[in-house]
Amino acid sequence: DGGITQSPKYLFRKEGQNVTLSCEQNLNHDAMYWYRQDPGQGLRLIYYSQIVNDFQKGDIAEGYSVSREKKESFPLTVTSAQKNPTAFYLCASSIVGRGRTEAFFGQGTRLTVV
Amino acid sequence: LAKTTQPISMDSYEGQEVNITCSHNNIATNDYITWYQQFPSQGPRFIIQGYKTKVTNEVASLFIPADRKSSTLSLPRVSLSDTAVYYCLVGEWSSASKIIFGSGTRLSIRP
Numbered sequence: 081d082g083g084i085t086q087s088p089k090y091l092f093r094k095e096g097q098n099v100t101l102s103c104e105q106n107l108n109h110d111a112m113y114w115y116r117q118d119p120g121q122g123l124r125l126i127y128y129s130q131i132v133n134d135f136q137k138g139d140i141a142e143g144y145s146v147s148r149e150k151k152e153s154f155p156l157t158v159t160s161a162q163k164n165p166t167a168f169y170l171c172a173s174s175i176v177g178r179g180r181t182e183a184f185f186g187q188g189t190r191l192t193v194v
Numbered sequence: 195l196a197k198t199t200q201p202i203s204m205d206s207y208e209g210q211e212v213n214i215t216c217s218h219n220n221i222a223t224n225d226y227i228t229w230y231q232q233f234p235s236q237g238p239r240f241i242i243q244g245y246k247t248k249v250t251n252e253v254a255s256l257f258i259p260a261d262r263k264s265s266t267l268s269l270p271r272v273s274l275s276d277t278a279v280y281y282c283l284v285g286e287w288s289s290a291s292k293i294i295f296g297s298g299t300r301l302s303i304r305p
Contacts (some may be wrong), residue, residue: 185239
């Protein structure tokens with residue numbers, strides 16, 4: 081089935097360690113996005129990418145890094161520079177082009193830093 | 195980017211019709227209005243999208259007045275399973291621009 085797969089679903093890391101969250105899609109979508117969600121809050125955009133080998137910062141990019149080496153994959157690294165990394169992370173993808181479309185979301189990764 | 199404003203929370207009862215209104219005064223000509231539903235610990239799910247007038251699908255209706263400065267999501271005969279957070283977004287997903295989510299409306303349905 082087509083869709084977006086985020087892994088793992090739960091992730092625990094020690095403070096000061098970098099951690100990489102996986103996001104893979106087989107929808108042949110050009111655009112991919114990473115959002116962060118804190119308890120009781122809306123989604124905040126971290127990074128987005130329109131095309132392979134290109135990406136732009138969202139509103140809260142500090143302490144995060146991404147890569148887009150393949151169309152299907154958009155991994156997010158949470159670095160030790162991110163002061164409050166514990167959160168729910170969501171990946172999405174969408175078609176790029178004129179006209180109406182929608183974004184498809186993965187099921188999320190809940191990161192807990194202890 | 196058009197900013198959206200929607201109520202923080204709403205309560206209703208099973209079997210009722212629920213209308214959630216979203217204000218987007220700065221909507222651009224090319225922007226579409228999209229509504230998403232999110233359950234706890236899950237990714238948002240697309241509900242409905244429209245540009246003007248009325249759009250209806252199997253789960254909801256979307257009403258957009260002529261000036262497009264607001265929109266109303268209508269959920270007919272809600273059930274307990276409709277308890278969720280509903281987000282109104284304005285923009286063009288197709289251009290992969292910075293799609294911004296607001297705080298959403300937390301809808302609680304009671305028996």
